[in-house]
Amino acid sequence: MLVIFPFEKNWYKKRGIQAKFVGHPIFDEWRPTPKEELCRQLNLKPEKPIITLYPGSRNQEISRHFPILIQVANKLRQDNPDIQFVFGAAQNINIKKWQIPPWIQIENNHPQKALECARLALVVSGTSTIEAAVFGTPMIIIYKMAPFSWLVSRVLVNVPFAGMVNIIAGSMIMPEMLQNKANPERIFKLAEKILFNSEKTSKMKLELSKVRDILKGKGASNKAAKHILSISKSL
Secondary structure, rough: EEEEOOHHHHHHHHHOOEEEOOOOOOHHHOOOOOOHHHHHHHOOOOOOOEEEEEOOOOOOHHHHHHHHHHHHHHHHHHHHOEEEEEEOOOOOHHHOOOOOOEEEEEOOHHHHHHHHHEEEEEEEOOOOHHHHHHOOOEEEEEEEOHHHHHHHHHOOOOOOOOHHHHHHOOOOOOEEEEHEEEEHHHHHHHEEEEEEEEHHHHHHHHHHHHHHHHHOOOOHHHHHHHHHHHHHHOO
16 A cells, blocks of 8 residues: 555554555645745735635535635735735636635636745645645634534544644644634634734744655655556566
């Protein structure tokens, strides 16, 4: 078994399955770009704060989280009119279905670029948290489920964190606002505390760099291919 997260190796080992950690393939695709260049590509002003909203990639996720994120953005905008907001939308999302305010820029061609140039991201728990970690973008991880599903998950899922970056780090390096805590007022207050606190954001960036180190940089796809080739030759 070839795995992309280090903790998976021990999980399989305990169940009698040999596993090899090859690293995360996202590093194979990413090429760091200066913030000024990213902002130019997205028609954003690098000197002003950028917040990226990542509501998820599935319709159910978006329907639960989109209204919360819009309310948070509206509160932040009222207090800080210079903030630029970007809606990072997956290409499979029907943008017209969601009533996105005109002051929020939509980026569905290259949503990762919007995540990379942000000072802060409001991210629904999932693969996007790994993308934000790769880019070194501080984030607030958000997730809300139907009440019954939440209760079932608490019983069946034995992990202390929801965000993959926190699971990998083994501690709460990025704040999680889950279920009842995932309300606009709480997220708004937390976002304001992070957004204009350079000491806090620097610490968050440092913790994200440690996650990148754990995931072992580039070459996951090549490592996986070489391992498969090696096994096939030995058969």
